[in-house]
Amino acid sequence: MSTPYLGDFEMLVALAVARLAPDAYGVSIQREITARTPRSVTLGAVYATLVRLEDKRLLAASDSAPTGERGGRSRRVYTLTAAGKKAIARSHDAVRRMMDGLETALGHA
Amino acid sequence: MSTPYLGDFEMLVALAVARLAPDAYGVSIQREITARTPRSVTLGAVYATLVRLEDKRLLAASDSAPTGERGGRSRRVYTLTAAGKKAIARSHDAVRRMMDGLETALGHA
DNA sequence: CTATTAGTTCTACATTGTAGAACTATGTCC
DNA sequence: GGACATAGTTCTACAATGTAGAACTAATAG
Numbered sequence: 001m002s003t004p005y006l007g008d009f010e011m012l013v014a015l016a017v018a019r020l021a022p023d024a025y026g027v028s029i030q031r032e033i034t035a036r037t038p039r040s041v042t043l044g045a046v047y048a049t050l051v052r053l054e055d056k057r058l059l060a061a062s063d064s065a066p067t068g069e070r071g072g073r074s075r076r077v078y079t080l081t082a083a084g085k086k087a088i089a090r091s092h093d094a095v096r097r098m099m100d101g102l103e104t105a106l107g108h109a
Numbered sequence: 110m111s112t113p114y115l116g117d118f119e120m121l122v123a124l125a126v127a128r129l130a131p132d133a134y135g136v137s138i139q140r141e142i143t144a145r146t147p148r149s150v151t152l153g154a155v156y157a158t159l160v161r162l163e164d165k166r167l168l169a170a171s172d173s174a175p176t177g178e179r180g181g182r183s184r185r186v187y188t189l190t191a192a193g194k195k196a197i198a199r200s201h202d203a204v205r206r207m208m209d210g211l212e213t214a215l216g217h218a
Numbered sequence: 219c220t221a222t223t224a225g226t227t228c229t230a231c232a233t234t235g236t237a238g239a240a241c242t243a244t245g246t247c248c
Numbered sequence: 249g250g251a252c253a254t255a256g257t258t259c260t261a262c263a264a265t266g267t268a269g270a271a272c273t274a275a276t277a278g
Contacts, residue, residue, distance in 0.1 A: 184257090
């Protein structure tokens with residue numbers, strides 16, 4: 001299959017990974033999304049989505065060393081692959097094209 | 110439930126309805142999406158999504174009179190409700206906020 | 219060695235995405 | 249009016265994504 005389109009939540013997770021690089025892992029991703037959007041996000045949702053994006057090779061993962069803080073165990077850290085960046089671009093592009101010239105009609109100029 | 114977030118395909122269908130008003134119906138919506146994006150779309154997918162968006166009161170439907178053309182039977186015509194416009198704005202906004210300042214990092218300046 | 223904390227995985231289910239076949243209504247032409 | 253072509257919609261069935269919450273694991277502090 002060629003580069004897929006991302007689901008809406010996959011899109012947010014992928015963008016969070018891009019923002020947080022090179023420190024994107026489950027907890028920081030959840031924090032980033034809830035901080036920047038009004039959307040409420042559980043950790044379960046984030047982790048499930050990370051696994052799926054990794055399966056599709058849109059993200060690559062590696063395990064970090066423990067942090068030294070109390071409870072600071074090793075993190076599973078994600079980065080975007082080239083295919084991942086392409087998937088973001090394609091998905092966003094489709095929306096952009098459908099929105100083109102529609103701003104006024106929708107009332108949020 | 111307050112205004113929901115749209116799935117990625119729901120978003121494209123809702124935007125097509127906005128573009129095509131007041132002539133948005135199954136077939137024209139499919140045409141619009143395939144014309145403006147590289148995404149392939151079956152009619153089954155479009156109709157299923159229209160029903161779901163109508164159930165959620167994001168779209169309102171009415172039946173038109175037959176067109177007079179050969180085979181031109183009555184169409185089920187859709188328009189966006191206020192809640193529908195809000196859902197588009199909310200969904201797009203979440204992505205916009207997550208993308209903010211990220212353009213260069215993703216390589217599609 | 220017990221408590222506390224950061225982090226991840228598992229389980230289960232709801233919603234959304236998708237394709238293709240079946241069906242229905244309209245007009246044309248003889 | 250009845251065969252037929254055509255525009256349009258609905259149905260059926262399943263795959264992928266979204267979601268919540270509980271369970272689990274690994275680390276440090278005391």
